[in-house]
Amino acid sequence: MDHLVFGIVLIFVNIPYGSLIYSVLGLVIFAGLIMFDFQRLRRSSDIESAPLLAASIFLDVLNVFLFFLRIFRGR
Template structure:
């Protein structure tokens, strides 16, 4: 969990430094962060230090990438950023504790969540071109349900994993759960 905390701190640093970035530069940082995430999956097998460095670089770059979005929400409805942060902490604590404590194998839940996430991505692309009443609300709530499952699964993996080399990848998974829940709640709290 220490790696997750440091990555979150570096995310906050990146978001602070990138608060004045244009959406174009934010998008470039967002794409670069996923390049680091792919590199992290390969580096985790070879070098723990390299994997941790890539994880921390990912935290900074994803912070830079999401900074324009967070800055927009902070300028239009600053209270929603704090509400989303608090609700994210409660959400992750609740579903993380449930996943950590359960003895039932949640790998089937993770598979279902993966396919549901792919369907949600397709739904998001469709809503760009087709107006669906309450599409953003449906997207946010479905995303929260999906990431509830991922959060429980990742915390169960945290309890069961003995391999220290898996720590950077597991930290990245938990951090992505936290980030996605935060962004979904931020969207939910800023509905028109």
């Protein structure tokens, strides 16, 4: 939730290194979500929830990759 609010604030206010802070905050949040989803996968015995958990982990990893791209872009 804080990540979303900070992103909206960055639209209207010019904060020094705001994009870097936004990206690092996003990395921390999605790293936590990856760990949480892997724990859910490990504890789950229901085969029907496996595709949703796999999709959730995939989207978390994709977001981490996008935040890394945002940090290391050539600006």
